Amino acid sequence: MSEAIIAKKAEIVKGISEQFHAATSAVVVNYRGLTVEQVTELRKELREAGVKMEVIKNTYLRRAADLNGYEDLDEVFTGPTAIAFSDDDAVAPARIMAKYADKFDALAIKGGIIEGKVATLDQILELSKLPDRDGMLSMLLSVLQAPVRNVAYAVKAVADSKNEEPAA
Template identity: 65%
Template sequence: MSEASIIKKAQEVDVISEKIKESASVVVVDYRGLTVEEVTELRKQLREANVEMKVIKNGILRRAAVQAGLEGMEDVFVGPTAVAFSMEDVVAPAKIMSDFSKEAEALEIKGGIVEGKVSSVEEINALAKLPSRDGLLSMLLSVLQAPVRNVAYAVKAVAEKEEEVA
């Protein structure tokens, strides 16, 4: 192997390692058996959720994981591997991959990394069942609005009762 290709691979390992460190979550899948149309649709869904998907050689992924300080990823980086990186939303890549794997049975989740910790397939699937960030925010907003809404209803009821008396 030439020195130039070694340097190029080392740079690629550095880039992937940084991407792993900066990501809120990373989901690793086996995409073998997906049609071109299915892969295109999956990439479209991921792009809409601001998630980046790349097909990366396993050797580079193994080195990048070690460089990022992650142990136990060796079993995940075997066979055809695609990696989805999300910088913002922890749930988005897991949810999209899990939902898509129900439609396209050829897609198989192999594992992932959530907030810097190695996660199993079961943990990724459990994460996929959580509501999205927007869903959680709307739930929180609803909980915060409930007391104000109840006070408004009480004031309205008192005002209506006083109108009846008058």
């Protein structure tokens, strides 16, 4: 093999390695059997969530994963493989891929990484059940407002009881 080809392949692996390094999560899937329309629909939803999905040769993925200390992922890089990277929302790739795996039998989640650690299929499915970032922020806001709301109700009840006329 010529040195130019080797250098080009090394550059590709380096780019994938940088994606692994920057990602808060990545989900590896087998997409064999999906129609063009199904893949287009999946990619559209992933793109809207800020997730980048790529089909990459397994040898490149193995080398890039090994460079980032994800040797345990090597076993999932077999057959037709697509990988979804997210730099911001750790839940989005898992949630969307799990949704489409339920919707289309041809899509199968193989594994991935979450916050710098290799994740099993079960861990990815657990993560997929969490709400998105906006949902979590809404839940947090609700929890933070509850004590203030309860104090307001108590103050209102005391004020209402003082305003009542005593029965004569």
